[in-house]
Amino acid sequence: MVTSAAKTVTAYLTSLPPDRRKELAAVRKLVKAHLPQGYKEVMNWGMICWEIPVTNYPRTHNAQPLCYAALASHKQHLSLYLTAAYLFSEQAEAIKAGFKAAGKRLDMGKSCIRFRSVEDLVLPVIAQSISAIPPGRYIVRYEEVFKTRPR
Helix, strand or coil: CCCCCCCCHHHHHHHCCHHHHHHHHHHHHHHHHHCCCCCEEEEECCEEEEEECCCCCCCCCCCCCEEEEEEEECCCCEEEEEHHHHHCHHHHHHHHHHHHHHCCCCCECCCEEEECCHHHCCHHHHHHHHHCCCHHHHHHHHHHHHCCCCC
């Protein structure tokens, strides 16, 4: 996996070739427009992340912030990571159904949608997925899945 040492989102985007920068900037704008309040945009794990900071929720299984979504440029493709699609099966199903209904090919792992350009995505489906889970609901599901206990 290709990662970046950039410390800020601006530095990360600036480091990309212009065509990649344009594509990621468009998806970033979509995510930011539909992101529920309570998530913070940062650079983490070498990519743009929207997460619940450990100052707001410290009981994670790995002492890292809870990543809700992330965006990255890799060697052969771009990736949009939608953790809610991994934790909430209805989110994964809605994404699959939305791409099928739009007649678009979905290249998706457990939570990662791989794409080469914004035109590969079904933007209303992505927007719905991003807006669907506020931080409180995400934490409840995280605790169900990872069975975290107060420390």
